[in-house]
Amino acid sequence: MHLPVDSTLLRIFIGESDRHDGRPLYEAIVLKARESGLAGATVIRSPMGFGATSRLHTAKILRLSGDLPVIVEIVDEKAKINAFLPALDGMMDGGLVTLEEVTVIRYRHGGAGKGVV
Numbered sequence: 001m002h003l004p005v006d007s008t009l010l011r012i013f014i015g016e017s018d019r020h021d022g023r024p025l026y027e028a029i030v031l032k033a034r035e036s037g038l039a040g041a042t043v044i045r046s047p048m049g050f051g052a053t054s055r056l057h058t059a060k061i062l063r064l065s066g067d068l069p070v071i072v073e074i075v076d077e078k079a080k081i082n083a084f085l086p087a088l089d090g091m092m093d094g095g096l097v098t099l100e101e102v103t104v105i106r107y108r109h110g111g112a113g114k115g116v117v
Contacts, residue, residue: 008081012072014095
């Protein structure tokens with residue numbers, strides 16, 4: 001799959017304990033993104049953060065949180081990201097979503113096709 005030079009980054013900020021249809025929300029988002037044919041998705045678990053309520057979520061030993069911050073990142077063409085947003089809207093009860101215009105530089109195994117696509 002070739003991504004264009006100009007792409008869109010969809011970044012979804014949620015909590016580790018957020019759920020959708022009985023599974024972790026981050027997992028449901030990634031599976032839906034795959035089903036929708038998006039280029040790829042990555043889940044990042046953070047050791048610390050806070051959101052709209054200003055409640056601190058941390059992985060420190062003395063104060064172990066069961067709801068650490070999670071970020072799901074998806075990069076694809078703007079039209080494909082925009083088409084995915086209604087599905088995402090139906091999955092989220094809370095959280096934050098950002099969109100950024102990005103330039104994609106794609107690397108392949110063995111160095112073939114290295115550079116901007």
